[in-house]
Amino acid sequence: MRYAMAIDTRKCVGCSDCVVACQTENNVPIGFCRDWVSETVDGTYPNVSIELRSERCNHCDNSPCVRCCPTGASHFEDGGIVLVTHNKCIGCGACIESCPYEARYSHPDGYVDKCTFCIHRVRKGEKPACVSVCPTSCMYFGDLEDPNSEIVNVLKNRKFKALAPEAGTKPQIFYLV
Amino acid sequence: MKEELFVSGRNIPNIDPYLHIWHWQIPIYLFLGGLAAGILFLAGVYTILGKEKEMPATVKWAPFLVPFALIIGLFMLFLDLKHKMYFWQLYTTIRLESPMGWGAWVLMIMTPISIIWSASYIREVFPNWDWKFKFLYTFEAWVIRNRWYIAWPMAIYAVILGIYTGILLSAFNARPLWNTTILGPLFLVSGMSTGAACIILMSKSHEERRIISRLDLLFIVVELFFITHMIMGFLAGSEVQINAANLFLGGQFTVPFFVFVILLGLIFPAILEVLELIGYKMPIIIPAVFILFGGLIFRFIMVEAGQITRYLY
Numbered sequence A: 001m002r003y004a005m006a007i008d009t010r011k012c013v014g015c016s017d018c019v020v021a022c023q024t025e026n027n028v029p030i031g032f033c034r035d036w037v038s039e040t041v042d043g044t045y046p047n048v049s050i051e052l053r054s055e056r057c058n059h060c061d062n063s064p065c066v067r068c069c070p071t072g073a074s075h076f077e078d079g080g081i082v083l084v085t086h087n088k089c090i091g092c093g094a095c096i097e098s099c100p101y102e103a104r105y106s107h108p109d110g111y112v113d114k115c116t117f118c119i120h121r122v123r124k125g126e127k128p129a130c131v132s133v134c135p136t137s138c139m140y141f142g143d144l145e146d147p148n149s150e151i152v153n154v155l156k157n158r159k160f161k162a163l164a165p166e167a168g169t170k171p172q173i174f175y176l177v
Numbered sequence B: 001m002k003e004e005l006f007v008s009g010r011n012i013p014n015i016d017p018y019l020h021i022w023h024w025q026i027p028i029y030l031f032l033g034g035l036a037a038g039i040l041f042l043a044g045v046y047t048i049l050g051k052e053k054e055m056p057a058t059v060k061w062a063p064f065l066v067p068f069a070l071i072i073g074l075f076m077l078f079l080d081l082k083h084k085m086y087f088w089q090l091y092t093t094i095r096l097e098s099p100m101g102w103g104a105w106v107l108m109i110m111t112p113i114s115i116i117w118s119a120s121y122i123r124e125v126f127p128n129w130d131w132k133f134k135f136l137y138t139f140e141a142w143v144i145r146n147r148w149y150i151a152w153p154m155a156i157y158a159v160i161l162g163i164y165t166g167i168l169l170s171a172f173n174a175r176p177l178w179n180t181t182i183l184g185p186l187f188l189v190s191g192m193s194t195g196a197a198c199i200i201l202m203s204k205s206h207e208e209r210r211i212i213s214r215l216d217l218l219f220i221v222v223e224l225f226f227i228t229h230m231i232m233g234f235l236a237g238s239e240v241q242i243n244a245a246n247l248f249l250g251g252q253f254t255v256p257f258f259v260f261v262i263l264l265g266l267i268f269p270a271i272l273e274v275l276e277l278i279g280y281k282m283p284i285i286i287p288a289v290f291i292l293f294g295g296l297i298f299r300f301i302m303v304e305a306g307q308i309t310r311y312l313y
Helices: A017-025 A065-067 A094-098 A129-133 A151-157 B025-048 B058-081 B082-091 B099-121 B132-146 B147-170 B183-202 B206-235 B239-246 B254-277 B285-308
Strands: A003-008 A035-045 A047-054 A074-076 A082-085 A139-142 A173-176 B001-004
Touching: A003 A151, A017 A129, A035 A151, A065 A074, A065 A094, A094 B099, A094 B254, A129 A139, A129 B001, A139 A151, B025 B099, B025 B147, B025 B183, B025 B285, B058 B099, B058 B183, B058 B206, B099 B132, B099 B147, B147 B183, B147 B285, B183 B206, B183 B285, B206 B239, B206 B254, B206 B285, B254 B285
Parallel strands: A003 A173
Antiparallel strands: A003 A139, A035 A047, A035 B001, A074 A082
């Protein structure tokens, strides 16, 4: 099992519903977020192209955050989901430094927090909160090892990219372009 | 033209707009670690060479600073933690992949060694010192008999500690300025140099100061070579590494780096040490203080500058 997400940058309208859904679902403290939407504008008017990306932890296969954690608080769960065990985390900040995506932050309670792919929902067979609320259905979540899954299908038929693959982290969030 | 912005709004403290998770505590921790490594390495080496008599400050007096430096350093690491009450988790896990983890263990070994080393000399400073318990006298006698054997692991661990202060940063692939293998040797040499400066400050023997000054001069030259090498390596690297080098070559850290680290922290004390060695009378305190100051500023700059370098996508 290898959970991953594919996000269609051509369908995303940048409404930030995914961000709000995540904050509500996971009780993210005010002023913080586990996912965010970035807009890259390329070119000058009138030849402009815009790419909207809903970004979050990439649940990398080769996670620098798991490697550098001195206590083992950052770890892999089933399906390659990267999680932080709160009462093992000492808040040293090494994982925040090690993440090329700046997807982790220091929770006001002290431990490090990040996207969990809504593992509590996924275990019940539901989709992550961000995916389930997306009004344009631009996000696909599923198991890369299941040949019949929606995500495998969409990645087969569309061109896609990952963020900063040169960092060697083997990110598992794919952006359909 | 390419422009990127967060349309969902994102202003997480210490992450946006620039990463700033490690504050002043980490540079001080790295500085004290390097300083301790430098002193213990030289103390170990001169003990192995059998020069305790000729080099009293190196072997006996400067190591008294080390337990304090290491304990304050560890306290700085503790201050940096955001989930402080769980700090003990560091010592219930051994994770060799994590530099922070094995560094904490190296310090756990180094601190008792440095305390034992200094304790074995304490009765030379305070002849009336009373150990109170007989077993402590027995242990002291054992340490004094076996100093030569203790000096070996002490010198080796000192090198590991010195290199660790650099590897703690260089292990982070995500921060291009840190992600260079030269950082380990560079921080080691810089630590040796600050350790030597401490010994020079504490030494009363002209000959000892002369020997350590010459050694320090060598450390400074090697450090300058490593810094040049590091910047050359970045300039020959990928875009993110070129951007990292440019922080020092015209970017926002150019002035503090060249003025405080290169000129005042390395070249100026090196010139004074050369003048001293060729016979001019110099107040030895000046180059030593500048080296310590330069070493501290160097770590502050590396920690601050490294955090703002990142991958582009």
